[in-house]
Amino acid sequence: MRILSLIIVILTAAVLIYGTLDMPDCANPDTPASQHVSPRYVTRAMEETATHNIVTSVLGDYRGYDTLGETTVIFSAGMACILILRKRRRQ
Amino acid sequence: MFDFIVGKYNYWIYIILMMIGFYAMMSKRNLIKKIIGMNIFQTAIIIFFISIAAKRGATLPILEHAHDGGEHAIEAISYINPLPHVLMLTAIVVMVATLGVALAIVLLIYKKHGTLEEDEILKKIEFQE
């Protein structure tokens, strides 16, 4: 069992390392992730949301529905914990 | 060659970290050890996304000269990409919610079977049937 899982882990690591050979270098400012939508967030955040911290303005204003979904996840996790851990009545 | 290794070595360390968590999830028999492995796996993914956001020679995503009436132009190249930070902020909170539900299920299993080892639990289930 241990040998089998070690083989699976090494195969997965080899596939993932083969995938990193095409990735852009770390801390490169010209990656596709930094070119598409984030320059608009950085340059327009002050006039559109009047917040110094860009992370807060994206979290609370541009992507507010994302935060609403996160709150739903936490609520359902709390409900699941209460339902699992409550004391059951003896039958 | 040296530039290639310097540009890519942190991705390889993240992959090693993720594989440590994956190995713990598959081969450890204790349930708490499996949950710790899941935690390591999730944090490895979060580190990978944060490292995508890093830019060389850029500063934190907090605006510096915001109230001087447009004297200093805001350029996107001098601030770190804020979008992966927001997404991973959500992912960290979801990680803790997952941990809470998993530990509640582990407590229920311990109350019913009296052990945390996977093979002993399987033996007791077979013995009951």
Next chain:
Amino acid sequence: MILLFDFAILIFVLICAVAAITVKDLLSSVIILGAYSFLLCLLWAEMGAVDVAFTEASVGAGIGTILLIVAVSKTTRRSKD
């Protein structure tokens, strides 16, 4: 990003991850996981993600460690592997 600082923290993170899954006592394993979370917080503050570092230090290292300690103290400390 400072290259040497980054590399040193990553080596510490790897050592903590290996130690957390090999220690036989569950309580020390949980405490090593807390140290792992604080090293990750340092790594993110070094990469420039200050908000993520705050959230990790309060939610990941604080609440996560407390939940795991409560679970271990309600069940058992010993494990076979």
